[in-house]
Amino acid sequence: MGAALTVDDIWKMFQETNRLFQESQERWEQRHRxxxxxxxxxxxxxxxxxxxxxxxxQDTDRKIKQVSTQIGQLGGRWGEFVEGLIxxxxxxMFTELGIQVDEIYPRVKKVIGGKMLEIxxxxxxxxxxxxxxxxxxxxxxxxxxxxxxxxxxxPFFPRYANCQVYGAVAGIVIExxxxxxxxxxxxxxxxxxxxxxxxxxxxEFKPKVW
Numbered sequence: 481m482g483a484a485l486t487v488d489d490i491w492k493m494f495q496e497t498n499r500l501f502q503e504s505q506e507r508w509e510q511r512h513r514x515x516x517x518x519x520x521x522x523x524x525x526x527x528x529x530x531x532x533x534x535x536x537x538q539d540t541d542r543k544i545k546q547v548s549t550q551i552g553q554l555g556g557r558w559g560e561f562v563e564g565l566i567x568x569x570x571x572x573m574f575t576e577l578g579i580q581v582d583e584i585y586p587r588v589k590k591v592i593g594g595k596m597l598e599i600x601x602x603x604x605x606x607x608x609x610x611x612x613x614x615x616x617x618x619x620x621x622x623x624x625x626x627x628x629x630x631x632x633x634x635p636f637f638p639r640y641a642n643c644q645v646y647g648a649v650a651g652i653v654i655e656x657x658x659x660x661x662x663x664x665x666x667x668x669x670x671x672x673x674x675x676x677x678x679x680x681x682x683x684e685f686k687p688k689v690w
Contacts, residue, residue, distance in 0.1 A: 580605055617652070619655045666687050
């Protein structure tokens with residue numbers, strides 16, 4: 481990684497990862513369809529099709545590993561990506577919903593009794609706070625961990641004891657069902673939308689308050 485890597489470069493890498501995952505899924509679906517046709521098709525032709533599909537899947541997997549390795553080498557630049565893309569959008573998104581926040585604190589950490597609480601983005605003011613967990617690939621387990629983080633927040637940060645606390649999760653690639661699970665738990669979900677991000681929650685969504 482060169483020192484000139486920009487937020488736009490990082491964004492394109494995640495977009496490429498998302499595209500490759502979708503391509504891989506399409507390959508698996510294609511292979512399944514071919515298997516269903518195996519009893520009706522010429523066996524030699526079917527075997528050739530399987531080999532070509534397998535080759536394409538291996539090529540896609542190789543590309544995914546290459547991009548994933550590049551992402552893993554970003555190190556501290558992931559924080560720059562969070563601050564450069566997701567953080568600026570948070571204040572506008574939440575104030576439009578009536579949550580009056582005007583301050584952003586990235587990578588908030590506090591240790592009490594040997595236990596540490598870490599928050600990717602704390603979006604807050606004196607009456608409300610939104611804890612945002614940001615993942616390159618958001619999974620259901622990440623949502624579960626964030627729910628625990630939300631439950632522990634006020635004991636760790638008593639200055640927000642009288643605030644309305646909300647939770648949000650963000651992902652460039654969101655695992656199937658992770659967004660649905662988060663919404664059912666009362667969390668905001670921030671997803672990729674072209675060159676920016678947006679809330680995936682519909683107008684009927686009622687956020688949980690901690």
